[in-house]
Amino acid sequence: MASTDTISNLLDERRTFAVPPRLAQTANVTADEHARAAADPVAFWEEAARRLDWDTPWHTAHTWEGVREGADGELTVPRATWFEGGTLNVAVNCVDRHVAAGRGDKVALHVEGEPGDRRDISYAELQRDVIKAANGLRSLGIGQGDRVVVYLPVIAETIVVTLAIARLGAIHSLVFGGFSGEALKFRVEDTGAKLLVTTDGQFRRGTAVPVKANADHAVSGENQIEHVLVVRRTGEQTPDVPWVEGRDLWWHDVIDDQPETDSPESFDAETPLFIMYTSGTTGKPKGLVHTSGGYLTQASYTHWAVFDAKPDDVHWCTADLAWVTAHTYEIYGPLSNGLTQVIYEGTPDTPHPARHLEIIERYGVTTYYTAPTLVRTLSSWFPDGLPDTYDLSSLRLLGTVGEAINPEAWVWFHEQFGRGECPIVDTWWQSETGAAVMAPLPGADTLKPGSSLRALPGLSTAIVDDDGTRVANGAGGYLVVQQTGPSLARTVWGDPERYRDSYWAKYWRQGWFFSGDGAKYDDDGDIWLLGRVDDVINVSGHRLSTIEIESSLVAHSLVAEAAVVGVADARTGQAIAAFVVPATRPEGGTVRDAGSASEPQVWAPLAAELSAALRAHVAEQIGPIAKPATVLVVPDLPKTRSGKIMRRLLGDISDGRELGDTTSLQDETVPGRIAAIRAEATRAS
Structure with missing residues (x-):
């Protein structure tokens, strides 16, 4: 096969970490689960589904109509069902059944606001709040199939209203509270939502920021919105709340006096539960439709298996509630398993960089699930190790999600947060898959820093070339999901052909889901993501992974974070441009000490100091072909709220193109600051 058909395997990571004996003895899932599931995957998922409460049993466990070529030469749209004919109520499975089992006094949520306000909510209290919210939504005309867009920060009401929407058989679409009014407007219009739920304001980095005007922009023009329901969060700190009488309603006026009882209806397993929009980094966002029974089955099982969930766990998934990770491992997975959770409204460094350490100690967090981006950021804030003023001894398991984690960041996380003892479950999945597809089983698998190892029980993945042939161990190619699970998105809202073309058309003859990710096998046949x-x-004809080059850069002591992109080059076709966040400033202190400094004259000269050392380091670690042609030192990288680096924007900056959509960024000022630094560096050279 030609070299252009594969992705080069450059970085060789050989460190391994064995399963702690104590965890192996008590693990929920052992290694033989893989063989048992492979023998009959559908029966395996039926068994997993029985962990839930069903009001009517299903009559057909699974159907699949793959893509076919029609008489006109057009490809058909695939169709799948799971647990057809079975009925359940998702909210009842996440709340009511635990109360009915006598666990109503157990804390469901430790709620920590950014300003320091705190609230503990028991399962009985959560049940009461969800029922009242459902009754309130019902009074506004919300019922089965109606769409509700939720534009809220990470507060208790976000989980309450999400479960209330599910209780009614309606469809929720959560939108990150930092998105612009225009990004929100697209989602309101695309879903055809009847109701928008928002706040008067939000707390962001210690400041109360008004957001109601964004909501008003989103519901201007042509849409189906009947009401805007407003949670009072910032109150007198954002006093001037724009208001449209008759349309706009206060949450407390609608919800507080509602009855605390209801008779929840049961819905077919294929009833849509939520629409999850992709970030839109490569065009119009796709609204992925996830259904009730199949999604909850895989969310609940994978949370129990991957996080080795125990009844006394205190689970903290740090994702914003609008991200799919939070849907699955901060709402539906943990609550269906009856766990106690932490939710935190603010940023990790508000009001100080040890805020997460403080929260872990306060609530006795046992499982901590976060993004590699945050791990790398924390390592830059604490280059000499975590302060010993915080007790993290409650932690027993760590997890990562979002992008592949660099091996050095993995090891730092293991040693600093995990005391060299806690397993790290590096999970691979996507908005499209709905739940984890690949991850180590913490009580069974020897861990490799930076690898998700292999598919979870009941699922299968492979790395293949363009023709669908499995690549050899040690080689790279395209990651496909051969055996999908019940949580896979069924379609793209309003555009089934886009669903087919995006995920199924490339390998339609084999019936495989194409992830869009590159990956490699190591010599043992374990899988490593390549971005x-x-x-x-x-x-020069060598297809190189961004992740491997970035991992090499991050392994250097001078680098806290890194991103690389390909830029046009007349001689080699493409050249490698590296953007690095330094671990320390030349005058001393951490990167965080520099605050938001972005003056080009400060940052641009730093590249000359680091470039030679970093280029030599990459050449030594993975080969001269991978040496960056340019190195730019920057104060931050453009990242989505979910922790993904938007490399497309860096490519646009490098090649002088107009920037595309930046609405999903944590900080929309970052691309402009990088562009100014690059312009200064170019002028100086």
Whole structure:
């Protein structure tokens, strides 16, 4: 096979970490689960589904109509069902059944606001709040199939209203509270929502920020919105709340006096539960439709298996509630398993960089699930190790999600947060899959820093070339899901052909789901992610992974974070441009000490100091072909709220193109600051 058909395997990571004996003895899932599931995957998922409460049993466990070529030469749209004919209520499975089992006094949520306000909510209290919210929504005309867009921060009401929508058989679409009014407007219009739920304001980095005007912009023009329901969060700190009488309603006026009882209806397993929009980094966002019974089955089982969930766990998934990770491992998975959770409204460094350490100690967090981006950021804030003023001894398991974690960041996380004892479950999945597809089983698998190892029980993945042939161990290619699970998105809202073309058309003959990710096998046949196929860099015919080059850069003591992109080059086709966040400033202190400094004259000269050392380091670690042609030192990288680096924007900056959509960024000022630094560096050279 030609070299252009594969992705080069450059980085060789050989460190391993065995299963702690104590965990192996008590693990929920053992290694033989893989063989048992592989023998009959559908029966395996039926068994997993029985962990839930069903009001009517299903008559057909699974149907699949793959893509076919029609008489006109057009490809058909695939169709799948799971647990057809079975009925359940998702909210009842996450709340009511635990109360009915006598666990109503157990804390469901430790709620920590950014300003320091705190509230503990028991399962009985959560049940009461969800029922009242459902009754309130019902009074506004919300019922089965109606769409509700939720534009809220990470507060208790966000989980309450999400479960209330599910209780009614309606469809929720959560939108990150930091998105612009225009991004929100698209989602309101695309879903055809009847109701928008928002706040008067939000707390962001210690400041109360008004957001109601964004909501008003989103419901201007042509849409189906009947009401805007407003949670009072910032109150007198954002006093001037724009208001449209008759349309706008206060949450407390609608919800507080509602009855605390109801008779929840049961819905077919294929009833849509939520629409999850992709970030839109490569065009119009796709609204992925996830259904009730199949999604909850895989969310609940994978949370129990991957996080080895125990009744006394205190679970903290740090994702914003609008991200799919939070849907699955901060709402539906943990609550269906009856766990106690932490939810935190603010940023990790408000009001100080040890806020997460403080929260872990306060609530006795046992499982901590976060993004590699945050791990790398924390390592830059604490270059000499975590302060010993915080007790993290409650932690027993760590997890990562979002992008592949660099091996050095993995080891730092293991040693600093995990005391060298806690397993790290590095999970791979996507908004499209709804739940984890690949991850180590913490009580069974020897861990490799940076690898998700292999598919979870009941699922299968492979790395293949363009023709669908499995690549050899030690080689790279395209990651496909051969055996999908019940949580897979069924379609793209309003555009089934886009669903087919995006995920099924490439390998339609084999019936495989194409992830869009590149990956490699190591010599043992374990899988390592190499990033999005669109991010692969072609240098003189060698297809190089961004993740491997970035991992090499992050392994250098001078680098806290790194991103690389391919830029046009007349000689090699593409050249490698590296953007690095330094671990320390030359005058001393951490990167965080520099605050938001973005003056080009400060940052641009730093590249000359680091460039030679970093280029030599990459050449030594993974080969001269991977040496960056340019190195730019920057104060931050453009990242989505979910922790993904938007490399497309860095490519646009490098090649001088107009920037595309930046609405999903944590900080929309970052691309402009980087562009100014690059312009200064170019002028100086």
